[in-house]
Each structure stands twice: as C-alpha cells, then as structure tokens.
Amino acid sequence: MLTSPRPTSRRPARSFEYFDRPFAAMAHRGGWDDASRAPLENSLKAFQYAVDELGYSYLETDVHATSDGVLVALHDSVLDRVTDQAGRVADLPWAQVRTARIAGTEPVPTMNEIFEALPEARFNIDIKEENAIVPLVEAIRRHHAQSRVCVASFSPARLSRFRSRMGPDVAIAASIDVVAWSAYVPLLPGLLNAGVQAFQIPMSQKIGPVRLPVLTRHLLSVAKKRDMRIHVWTIDEETQMNELIDFGVDGIVSNRIDVLKQISSEHGLWC
Structure with a gap:
C-alpha cells in the first residue's frame, strides 16, 4: 500500500x-576534499571544511538519537564502524556517545552544534x-532552520x-515507495499531492538478482511536471557527474567534494 506524508496541499519546490x-x-x-584524506564522515571538522574551505552551501547528513534524546549526526545505528567505541546509539546515553571519537580523533557532533557552527549552511x-x-x-525550531533543511527517510511512516x-x-x-511508483508508472492522482518536493535517489537499485535503473526519463518528466527536484547519490566519478548534469538532474551528493566542485563550476552551476 502506498503511503506518504499527506498535507492539505503540496507546495512546489x-x-x-x-x-x-x-x-x-x-x-x-x-565529504572529503581528495582521495588521499582519511574520511572523518559526519564530523563537525568535515562539515566546516566543506563550507569554510571549499565554499559548499549544501551538506548531507543522517541523524540518530541517543537513549536520552540527544540528536547526533551519524549514518550508522552503531558506533562501531567509524568511532573508537561500540554500541547502538539508541541504547546509549549522550554522556557515553560524546566520548566516542570518529577515526579516533573527532567527537560525534550533535545537530544543535552543527546548526550553531554553520548558521548559513543548508542540510x-x-x-x-x-x-x-x-x-x-x-x-529545527530551536535554530529557526526551517528554510535551510530538506528532510528524507527510507520510511514513509517516519x-x-x-x-x-x-x-x-x-x-x-x-x-522510496513514491520514487518507485513515479519512476515506472504513469502519474497517479494520489501522488500529485504527496507533499514532497524532491526525489533523492541512486542511479539504480538492485532488487533480487536484477539491477533496475531508478533515474529514468520518465522520473525526470514527472519531477518537472510537479515542480520537484532530483538529487542523485552517491556519485564520486567525474564522468558520471558530467553525465548526470547533462541529463538534467538538480543536484549531486558526493564524497569527492573537490571533484564535484570542479565539475559543477565547469558547467556554470557552482554557487
């Protein structure tokens, strides 16, 4: 069954x-600036480098909450992969999570810290x-950040x-359900008021033994008709970046932020 946010009307992008x-x-x-840098993903240092040194306006992050409700910027549900500690974030108090170090050096930042440190950045x-x-x-409300965030989730219920x-x-x-329907079937009346402004997608998705394209001409057409934006993740190759910009996407998410800046500048799209 198709489910999605249901506001009274859908605001265009x-x-x-x-x-x-x-x-x-x-x-x-x-991100990180070149292939030689050790990634400090989701660290405040990484975000500040992207904004202050390379001039990025848009930053991507995932969020989890600790057992006592502190919102942290972290992709994984556990600390194990990127920090020097272990355990599921949702099961740990902030007092413990705050002692973990990304790549052994950088603290796990809260979203409050990130909003405060980067008051002009978009997330x-x-x-x-x-x-x-x-x-x-x-x-978001505490930092009056409504105009500078776009929120996503794989879960329509969330x-x-x-x-x-x-x-x-x-x-x-x-x-993901709205994306799937929109990529492969004609416009459905129920989707016209789905309350979303963007499709944020991989180029393709493996389903069982088959890899299907997600970014299609039809999806591009649907987005333009609904005044929606298409952002593609996660693209680190220069050739793919050029192809996607030529195809007409509205944004690219990348780890190689040095390359992405160069390519978007060459296309006259760097702000």
Whole structure:
C-alpha cells in the first residue's frame, strides 16, 4: 500500500528557499576534499571544511538519537564502524556517545552544534530511526532552520510522522515507495499531492538478482511536471557527474567534494 506524508496541499519546490539555487552540490556526510584524506564522515571538522574551505552551501547528513534524546549526526545505528567505541546509539546515553571519537580523533557532533557552527549552511537530513523524529523537529525550531533543511527517510511512516509534527514549512524528499511508483508508472492522482518536493535517489537499485535503473526519463518528466527536484547519490566519478548534469538532474551528493566542485563550476552551476 502506498503511503506518504499527506498535507492539505503540496507546495512546489520553487516555494522553498532551500531550492532557490540552480544546482545543489552536496557534501555527503561532510565529504572529503581528495582521495588521499582519511574520511572523518559526519564530523563537525568535515562539515566546516566543506563550507569554510571549499565554499559548499549544501551538506548531507543522517541523524540518530541517543537513549536520552540527544540528536547526533551519524549514518550508522552503531558506533562501531567509524568511532573508537561500540554500541547502538539508541541504547546509549549522550554522556557515553560524546566520548566516542570518529577515526579516533573527532567527537560525534550533535545537530544543535552543527546548526550553531554553520548558521548559513543548508542540510539534507535523513531520519534513520523513529526516536530521532521529535529531537529533529525541536532542533529545527530551536535554530529557526526551517528554510535551510530538506528532510528524507527510507520510511514513509517516519516522514509522515515528521510532517505531522513539523508542519508544511520544511521541504521533504520522497520516500522510496513514491520514487518507485513515479519512476515506472504513469502519474497517479494520489501522488500529485504527496507533499514532497524532491526525489533523492541512486542511479539504480538492485532488487533480487536484477539491477533496475531508478533515474529514468520518465522520473525526470514527472519531477518537472510537479515542480520537484532530483538529487542523485552517491556519485564520486567525474564522468558520471558530467553525465548526470547533462541529463538534467538538480543536484549531486558526493564524497569527492573537490571533484564535484570542479565539475559543477565547469558547467556554470557552482554557487
């Protein structure tokens, strides 16, 4: 069954300040500037480097909440892979998570710290767990960040609950079910008011033994008709970046933020 956020009417992307740039070059988890740098993904240092040194406006991050409700910028549900500690974030208090170090050196940042440190940056935020919904709404309101965030999730239920608490002033990226229907079937009346402003997608998705394209001419057509934006993740190859820009996408998410800046500049799309 198709589910998605259901506001009374769908605001087009052009009505959100978040989408007022011609192209969104996004630093994936803060990114890193070249292949020789050790990734410090989701660290405040990485985000600040992307903004202060390379001039990025758009940053991508995922969020989880600790057992006592502190919202942190982290992709994984556990600390094990990227920090010097272990354990599931949702099961640990902030007092313990705050002692973990990304790549052994950088603390796990809270979204409050990131919003405060980068007051002009725009954030694409993926809600990874149910317990992160309320802390995210609170953080956005506390920092008056409604105009500079776009919220996504693989879970349509999460997106719906976020929207019901947040209201219509924050841009939303479509959940996976809306993307799938929109990529492969004609426009359905129920999708026209799905309450989303962007498709944020991989180029293709493996389903069982078959890899199907997600980015299609039909999806591009659907997006343009609904005044939606298409952002593609995660693209690190120069050739693919050029091809996607020529295809007509509205944004690219990348780890190789040095390359993405160069390519978008060459196309006259760097802001």
